[in-house]
Amino acid sequence: MQQFQQKTDITIKNSFLQTQFIDWRTQPKSFKTYPKFFRRYHLDEFEELKFIKDFGKITDKKVYGNEEVVLRVTPSAGGLYPCEIYIQIRGIKNLLSGVYHYEPLNDSLTLIHELSNDGLEYYFETDSKKFIFLISNVYFRTSWKYENRAIRYLLLDTGHQLGAICSALKKEAIPFDFSFNFNKKRLNEAFGFEEQEFFQGAILVDNGKDTKYQNLRERLVTVSSTDYFIKNPFLEEFSKLLENLIFDEIKPLHLLDDMDKKCIQRSIDKRRSIRAFEKKPITKEEFDFLTKDIFERSKSLGIEVFFINNNVKNLELGVYKNVNLISKGDFKGLSTRLAFNQKLGESSCFTLIFTSKKESNLFQDYIISGFLAHIINLRATSLDIGCSGIGAFFDDECQRNLKTTNNILYLQAVGR
Ligand SMILES: Cc1cc2nc3c(=O)[nH]c(=O)nc-3n(C[C@H](O)[C@H](O)[C@H](O)COP(=O)(O)O)c2cc1C
Known part of the structure; x- marks a missing residue:
């Protein structure tokens, strides 16, 4: 692992070599969108799910020349937003139990898999959950600008994304657990990521049921998360290592316990760098x-x-x-x-x-x-x-x- 640190360091010496010019017109798309024919639900239609907007909603807009850039709840190195969020939801009235993709641009969930006797719990070797929030990285969004050093920013951005999810859950007083040791390899395959995207971590919310589920009964449709893609072998090596790495268990950290719901909401809405x-x-x-x-x-x-x-x-x-x-x-x-x-x-x-x-x-x-x-x-x-x-x-x-x-x-x- 240490080689990933060494090979991505900035030193006084090597900084003189980093003179690359960035053509912003070539920035890859930072929002994944499933095709229009997928069924979508606006989060405002479900009182119990509105908090999901706090995971990634747009909180500001900036104009640079002719370009409008949207800023989100989470910060991101270079404003490149490599994280995507997938959510498995069970037992919400008028909503099919299924695996959804969260779309921050229009505050909605896209149904990408309807559940029957299958479920993501299988890959976590756990029993039934109300919510499974999964964070993936679309690495090219960040390697496009930062090349190999992108591995650091992907991990840090993932940490911020976890922070955003946890603060939203804390605000709603929903207990949760972190999970990093699920079968990432099989899930990356099941989601049809084709080595362009990979899972980093997850947050689980229990529903008190001990039902067990099968693996997903079909592979999900592959949808490109950027408008074009340039393969990076170093980043691929990094993602392969991540698939096999065992992380330490992290207990909930209770770091916002002294802030009330209104105060957390205000901070979520107003946070900026x-x-x-x-x-x-x-x-x-x-x-x-x-x-x-x-x-x-x-x-x-x-x-x-x-x-x-x-x-x-x-x-x-x-x-x-x-x-x-x-x-x-x-x-x-x-x-x-x-x-x-x-x-x-x-x-x-x-x-x-x-x-x-x-x-x-x-x-x-x-x-x-x-x-x-x-x-x-x-x-x-x-x-x-x-x-x-x-x-x-x-x-x-x-x-x-x-x-x-x-x-x-x-x-x-x-x-x-
Ligand atoms: C991992 C990470 C590294 C960052 N590095 C820098 C940095 O070196 N210099 C800087 O001015 N801003 C840095 N930022 C801030 C981003 O530029 C900022 O989050 C992004 O432009 C979005 O703006 P916002 O945080 O106000 O929403 C960093 C943010 C993250 C999450």
């Missing part, structure tokens, strides 16, 4: 609220979080490992340098750096880092504090300055 900070400070109380339980939980999940304090009042300036100050001083310049010279680094109140030990489960650590970053993003939004994920950073400079051999996974700038 900040483009520039005004360099105003935040208080220590705000810092504590933003990072509540994050250091503790991440440690228990094998993630080591460092942060650089640039502008939190009543907290000593410097570099911290978890909550311990390891280097005193003003490190604003360093924050920017580490963040691939992006000003977000130094103008933030603090910049988090998610890392994990070399021997740990690298891919899962990326997903968890994206997930935790998403929770922080929602918490920050509730205080009208800005936030942005930073996927472009110097791996070697981060390691050197943090005096760690850990893999560097993700940076997150937070401030106002």
Whole structure:
């Protein structure tokens, strides 16, 4: 696994070679759409299912020249949105029990398979579930721009997507379990992905029934998730490895328990990535609220979080490992340098750096880092504090300055 980290690092040396020009006109389509003749249901027709809109709905629009770009509930590296969501639903009145594809563009579900004595539970080796939410990656959407480094962004985007699903479920007080160890290989085949798309993770909601189901009785129709496709052997190798990897079990994390339904909904609807900070400070109380339980939980999940304090009042300036100050001083310049010279680094109140030990489960650590970053993003939004994920950073400079051999996974700038 470690080779996937090494082969995708950005170092001072190799950054000079990365001068590729991006022609945005060639960006592949970022929405998968099943043909018109598939049966569709608008989520507004089902009170019990409206929360699904919070997984990926459009929350803003931007115009660049003649192009209109839509922004969603989830952030995404480069705004490329590689995640698709499939949902198996049982026992909702006036809705066929089936496997659906979620379409964020029109807040609807497309029925792609009607269930009888078969079900996705078979691939999870579990009994009947009310909902199975599955996240896939359409890798070319991201490799189109980021080439091999796309593997990192796919994992981080998946973590954010999990965060968005969990926050919507939390808001509705629906208990759930994470699942990463299902039969991904067989499911990828059953969904007709043809190696262009692959499953990463799932969230299960129980229905208290112990019925067992057969494997899907037919292979689902193959529908292309982009308008064109360029194969990438490195990404294919990555997806094959993912199919066979055993992840650690993750228990529900209870990270939004102190926010009520209205507050979570407001954060979901208003979350954005900040483009520039005004360099105003935040208080220590705000810092504590933003990072509540994050250091503790991440440690228990094998993630080591460092942060650089640039502008939190009543907290000593410097570099911290978890909550311990390891280097005193003003490190604003360093924050920017580490963040691939992006000003977000130094103008933030603090910049988090998610890392994990070399021997740990690298891919899962990326997903968890994206997930935790998403929770922080929602918490920050509730205080009208800005936030942005930073996927472009110097791996070697981060390691050197943090005096760690850990893999560097993700940076997150937070401030106002
Ligand atoms: C994994 C990941 C990496 C990102 N890296 C950067 C980055 O290096 N610099 C930056 O300015 N924004 C970065 N972003 C923010 C995206 O550009 C942003 O999410 C996207 O444009 C959509 O905008 P929104 O988050 O406001 O909805 C990143 C986001 C994610 C999820």
